[in-house]
Amino acid sequence: MQQLRIVVLSPPFYSHFGPLMALSRALRDAGADVVVGCSRDFESEICRHSFGFAEVQINRNANTGQAAATRQAEEEQQRLREFFDATCRGPIDTLRTQTRHRFADMLANPEELLQRIAELQSQLQPQLWIVDQLSYGATLALTAHGLRFVTFCPPHPLSIPAPDAVYGVPPHWPQPFSIDAQQLSLLQSEARELQQRFTQRFNQLLAPYGKQVVNAFALTSEDLIVHNYPEFGRTREPAAQRTTRLYCGYCFVPDNDKAAESAGAPDGTLGPAAAGSAERFREPQQIVIALGTFLAARSDVLITLGRQLRKRYPRAHIAIGAGEDADTVHRAVQQPALVQPFIPQRQLLRRADLFIHHGGVSSFTESIYFGVPMIVLPFSSDQFNVAADVECSRIGAVLDPNNLSPQQLDAAIARALSAESRQALSRFTHQLRSRGPAWAAAAVMALLRAEQATPRSHGQR
Numbered sequence: 001m002q003q004l005r006i007v008v009l010s011p012p013f014y015s016h017f018g019p020l021m022a023l024s025r026a027l028r029d030a031g032a033d034v035v036v037g038c039s040r041d042f043e044s045e046i047c048r049h050s051f052g053f054a055e056v057q058i059n060r061n062a063n064t065g066q067a068a069a070t071r072q073a074e075e076e077q078q079r080l081r082e083f084f085d086a087t088c089r090g091p092i093d094t095l096r097t098q099t100r101h102r103f104a105d106m107l108a109n110p111e112e113l114l115q116r117i118a119e120l121q122s123q124l125q126p127q128l129w130i131v132d133q134l135s136y137g138a139t140l141a142l143t144a145h146g147l148r149f150v151t152f153c154p155p156h157p158l159s160i161p162a163p164d165a166v167y168g169v170p171p172h173w174p175q176p177f178s179i180d181a182q183q184l185s186l187l188q189s190e191a192r193e194l195q196q197r198f199t200q201r202f203n204q205l206l207a208p209y210g211k212q213v214v215n216a217f218a219l220t221s222e223d224l225i226v227h228n229y230p231e232f233g234r235t236r237e238p239a240a241q242r243t244t245r246l247y248c249g250y251c252f253v254p255d256n257d258k259a260a261e262s263a264g265a266p267d268g269t270l271g272p273a274a275a276g277s278a279e280r281f282r283e284p285q286q287i288v289i290a291l292g293t294f295l296a297a298r299s300d301v302l303i304t305l306g307r308q309l310r311k312r313y314p315r316a317h318i319a320i321g322a323g324e325d326a327d328t329v330h331r332a333v334q335q336p337a338l339v340q341p342f343i344p345q346r347q348l349l350r351r352a353d354l355f356i357h358h359g360g361v362s363s364f365t366e367s368i369y370f371g372v373p374m375i376v377l378p379f380s381s382d383q384f385n386v387a388a389d390v391e392c393s394r395i396g397a398v399l400d401p402n403n404l405s406p407q408q409l410d411a412a413i414a415r416a417l418s419a420e421s422r423q424a425l426s427r428f429t430h431q432l433r434s435r436g437p438a439w440a441a442a443a444v445m446a447l448l449r450a451e452q453a454t455p456r457s458h459g460q461r
Contacts, residue, residue, distance in 0.1 A: 004448055005033045005126040009138045011058045012039040014293050015362055016132050016154045019228050019251035019437075023130070023152065024051060026441035035124060054120055058135045059108055079105070084297050087379045090402060091173075092183040094380045099168050099190050103198060110137045110205050117141035128448050131221075133160060139219055140202055144209040148451065150444055151220040153227045155361055156382035156389075157247075160218055160225070166191045167217035172388040174378065174398040176408075224447055226440050228361055230368065230432050232389050244447075248440035249432035250365040252346065283313060284353035284417070288372075289320045290345055291358040295379050296323030301401045305356060306333030308406050312413075319348050346370075354416065358401075359383030359390075368395070371429045373416040375409075377401035395425045 006027055010020040017038065024034045028051070036046045037056035046053045079101050086097035117138065120126075129149040131138045142149045153160060161167045168191040173179050195217060202216035213219050224244050231247035289305055291298060302322055309318060310333055317336050321343040322329040330339035338348075345363070349355060349370040357363035359378040364386050367374040374396035378387040390396045397412035415421060 003031065003033045004128070004445070005035065005124060006128045006130060006444075006448075007035045007037055007054065007120060007124060007126045008130045009056060009058065009132060009135055010036060010038045010042070011132055011135050012041050013059070015360060016134070017042055017045075018362065019154050020130075020132060020152060021045070021049065022251045022253050022437045023226070023440060025049065025253065026437035027130075027444065029438065030441045030445045032441075032445065035126070037120065052124075054124070056116055056120070056138070057109065057112065058132075058138050059105065075104075083294075083380070087295070087298060088402065091177055091378070091380075091384060092179065092187055095168060095170075096187050096190055098380060099187070099194050102168065102194055103201075106134065106136050107140075107198065107201060108137065110140055110201075113137040113141045114144060114205070117147070118145055121145065121147060128444070130226075130444070133220065133225075136198075136202075136216060136219070140205060140216075143211060143213075143219065144206055146209075148223070149221050150223065150447070151225045153220075153225055153229075154251075155228075156385040157227050157229055157245075158385050159382050160220060161215065163215070163218070167195055167215075170384040170388070172392075173384060174376075174387040174391050176398055176400040176403070177384075223451070224444065226444070228365065230365070230428055232393060246440055246443050247435070248437065249435035250369050251437045251440070252362070252366065253437070254346065254369070283316075284413070285313075285316055286348075286352045287313070287316055287318045287354045287356070288343070288345065288348050288352045289318065289356045290343065290363060291321070291377070291379075292360045292363065293323070293342075295358050296321055296341075297325070298379070298401070299323070299325035299329055301377065301404070302329050303332040304404050305409075306337070306339075308404070308409050310334060310337075312406070312410065319343050319352075321345065354413065359386040361386060364390070365432065368425065368428050368432050371425060373421060373425065375399060375412045375416050377404075393424055393428070394421055395428055396421060 008020055008024050010017045024036055028034045035052035035054055037054040038046065039057050040055060043053050082097055086094040129142055129147055130152050131142060131149050133151050133153040158171065165171065166188060169188050195215060199213060199216040203212045206212060220243060222243055227245060227247045228251040229247055230249050287309055289302060291302065299322060302320055306318060306320060306329060309316065318333060319338040320329055320333065322339050323341055326339050326341045330337060333339060346366055349366055349372050352372045355367045355372045356375045356377065359376040360383065376387045376390050376396060376398045378384045379401055387398045391398050397415040399408055399412050
């Protein structure tokens with residue numbers, strides 16, 4: 001049988017690239033010939049895994065592991081500074097800032113992508129494309145050219161808005177956040193206006209191809225959407241939507257046990273695993289703090305957390321991913337601590353007792369996979385939806401990162417380490433570990449082989 005070729009398109013963002021690489025590896029293991037399309041920033045990583053590389057510039061900005069340190073154009077740097085400033089003012093200001101930036105961030109070069117996707121289809125002749133859900137310009141090009149593709153959704157499932165929803169406005173707010181009704185109304189109005197402008201621009205670009213869409217933010221594959229997320233009941237799609245959805249639970253390659261054993265710092269600042277200890281859920285000995293590659297720039301929050309935890313648990317080993325401010329954070333937290341620009345998060349989580357993170361999907365799913373009690377501090381984007389799931393399912397606790405008092409942190413730790421939370425977390429860990437990238441890849445390959453046997457044409461949306 002002829003080997004099936006799949007082109008995987010990734011934006012130049014570390015948090016999206018990682019899950020797509022895990023899926024690519026699983027697809028190759030399932031028998032596909034995989035080519036990864038991304039910017040030159042990630043070429044060496046793609047070639048290191050022996051994939052074919054195709055240069056595709058999906059976004060103007062990038063995040064190669066430390067967003068604040070990644071080389072950007074001045075305009076992108078300015079938008080990044082505006083974003084960080086907004087996170088200090090709270091969720092509504094942050095989401096409004098993201099809404100203002102979204103048009104340029106997510107539809108930077110559609111004409112180039114229309115041409116590039118057509119060129120690659122001619123050169124590589126793939127049977128299937130896989131595209132990141134937030135790579136709207138690439139999805140537009142695939143739709144325009146009538147190419148068969150699967151949508152991979154790295155963020156929260158509600159990032160694909162339902163017909164009656166507005167993209168960029170959380171439908172549920174976690175309890176720690178007091179949302180002003182007037183400010184929320186402004187966010188809804190601005191997000192609705194952006195959605196209309198975004199869709200209008202999409203339709204202008206699609207018109208020469210005889211196609212139109214109702215909501216550009218909701219444009220996905222007609223065949224299959226793969227969610228990098230567990231299957232929470234309330235994240236399921238409306239019954240009227242017919243596209244098959246897979247909730248793969250997680251999309252990373254777990255580190256092997258040997259690597260995990262050597263995860264600590266060379267000087268032994270992280271001690272032996274406490275997992276399974278009777279003390280694990282009464283007083284955490286191993287604490288991991290990570291706010292993601294973008295939000296590590298909020299060193300003020302990292303320092304507040306580190307100092308409060310050091311006072312509360314003076315003998316605990318604390319690991320912090322602190323980006324460019326690692327030295328400053330390390331001095332503030334004191335020993336025993338592992339503070340680095342970029343920590344080996346999955347390795348550390350194998351023996352952690354508590355994980356404090358920003359609600360990014362990768363951190364969230366890793367916390368569940370390793371069964372580590374969590375506290376979520378959401379700042380932006382889909383993090384409020386993730387935090388709402390944590391709160392609703394009672395698998396952890398949620399705090400407002402801009403209002404961290406010792407009393408609130410103590411209460412959150414108690415909730416995260418409670419018997420109720422541990423039991424709920426255990427159930428989701430079992431579900432999540434039964435799936436993963438190999439499970440998703442098998443479904444993608446089955447779809448592709450079935451469609452090869454009975455090809456069909458794609459209609460307008």
